[in-house]
Amino acid sequence: MKAFAATLYRSAFTAKKDDPNHPNWVKVGLALGSTHGIWWLVLKQHNDDLAEYERRKAQRGS
Known part of the structure; x- marks a missing residue:
């Protein structure tokens, strides 16, 4: 069961660095x-x- 939960969490969040040579134009x-x-x-x-x-x-003035 632990391996199954770890797989769900791992697939839900990906950790990768943004590539400055290929900006994400939607985010920009x-x-x-x-x-x-x-x-x-x-x-x-x-x-x-x-x-x-x-x-x-x-x-007020008048």
Whole structure:
């Protein structure tokens, strides 16, 4: 039974080094795409916050 369990665990996880000469373009695309998406959300939120600040500042001033 122990050998059977060891075989399942061994096949579930493979340990190999990434080859820098052959990058995994799916991983690269996901990394760059998610980074782009996060920055887009941060800048959108910043612009919304800035617009809200300006609106409240103008409302308070008048």
